[in-house]
Amino acid sequence: MSSETAPPTPAQPRESLGFWRESWRNFRRRPQAMAALSFVVFLSLVALTAPMIVGTRPIVCKYKGEIYFPATYYYWRILGLNTQAYKTEAVFTNDKFRGVYPGNLKKNDPDSWAIWPLVYQDPYRPIEADEWPGQPESPSGIEGAPNKYNLLGTNDDGVDVFAQMVHATQISLLVGFVSMGIAALIGVIVGALAGFYGGWIDVILSRVIEVVMCLPTLILILAVRSILDDITIWHLMVLIGATGWTGIARLTRAEFMKIREIEYVSAARSLGAGQMRLMFVHILRNALAPILVPISFGIASAILTEGALSFLGFGAPPPNPSWGTLLSEGRTRIQTMWWLVVYPGMAIFSTVLAYNLIGEGVQEATDPRTRETS
Numbered sequence: 195m196s197s198e199t200a201p202p203t204p205a206q207p208r209e210s211l212g213f214w215r216e217s218w219r220n221f222r223r224r225p226q227a228m229a230a231l232s233f234v235v236f237l238s239l240v241a242l243t244a245p246m247i248v249g250t251r252p253i254v255c256k257y258k259g260e261i262y263f264p265a266t267y268y269y270w271r272i273l274g275l276n277t278q279a280y281k282t283e284a285v286f287t288n289d290k291f292r293g294v295y296p297g298n299l300k301k302n303d304p305d306s307w308a309i310w311p312l313v314y315q316d317p318y319r320p321i322e323a324d325e326w327p328g329q330p331e332s333p334s335g336i337e338g339a340p341n342k343y344n345l346l347g348t349n350d351d352g353v354d355v356f357a358q359m360v361h362a363t364q365i366s367l368l369v370g371f372v373s374m375g376i377a378a379l380i381g382v383i384v385g386a387l388a389g390f391y392g393g394w395i396d397v398i399l400s401r402v403i404e405v406v407m408c409l410p411t412l413i414l415i416l417a418v419r420s421i422l423d424d425i426t427i428w429h430l431m432v433l434i435g436a437t438g439w440t441g442i443a444r445l446t447r448a449e450f451m452k453i454r455e456i457e458y459v460s461a462a463r464s465l466g467a468g469q470m471r472l473m474f475v476h477i478l479r480n481a482l483a484p485i486l487v488p489i490s491f492g493i494a495s496a497i498l499t500e501g502a503l504s505f506l507g508f509g510a511p512p513p514n515p516s517w518g519t520l521l522s523e524g525r526t527r528i529q530t531m532w533w534l535v536v537y538p539g540m541a542i543f544s545t546v547l548a549y550n551l552i553g554e555g556v557q558e559a560t561d562p563r564t565r566e567t568s
Contacts, residue, residue, distance in 0.1 A: 227555025320352030376435025385446025449481035490553035
């Protein structure tokens, strides 16, 4: 007796996830890239909440019947807006707090209350004895080795290294994101115009790109630093962004020259789409994935440049905390004050490595030649 064989079930077509969902799925399969992304997210959270992690000013307090947020002082100082920083504590300055809040709050207003940061240390000055109940004076010099009050030690002036490291995260990430935001804006616009129009526009813009590529960023920043008397972190970000867009522009130009000849662009043009719509809707959207790769690498390069400038003494204006400044302080005393070199060096190395790994992960996830077909 023969048994009938069931007909084979036809293979079900695989549901398309779309380009970005497919790229994200491929990115998640790379453990190194995911670990790097998690580290960058962690650093971003540290930067956003730095005054809540370590500081000497209350996060929020009630004083004489009013609610104040003295910790915002640190945000304004990092941004270089010192006038606004002093306005945030005008009432405390008038009452002669002199930057010391724990005792003065209750002394001037017994009904006051405050929510304090996790660690009572300041990134701009040393702590005095009993400024916080039971906390000794911050040691300085070779006596400022890591201890339970100064988790990563202190520098020559007695300023806590942990407080400087946490608040310096804001400068490093701010420099990376803002400078590369400027570079990406310039690079995409220049590359899009050169690649879309071609001809004499492409020739002129290509020569401009080559000229800017010949300008060394460090030398240019040092030259501007010697001219300007009062340089801020914003000047550094603009200079880094104004000289770091050439790689993005060249890649954007190549992608536009390739995509403008594809059929869907011709179809959109025949339907009456304008030039701006063709450039920034139909072409740029499909050229964006490879453009993200040099942006990620550029953020790492910008952070490294800021660290190098601070190491040379031309970075964020003092007394703003910086990883490079801490490295510079410890370079001549590495045997006696090793913590000034080890911890900032690890922070710079880890951050730059993380962005490089993210860039490699994005490149592999968005490149069809490296995708998994299953």
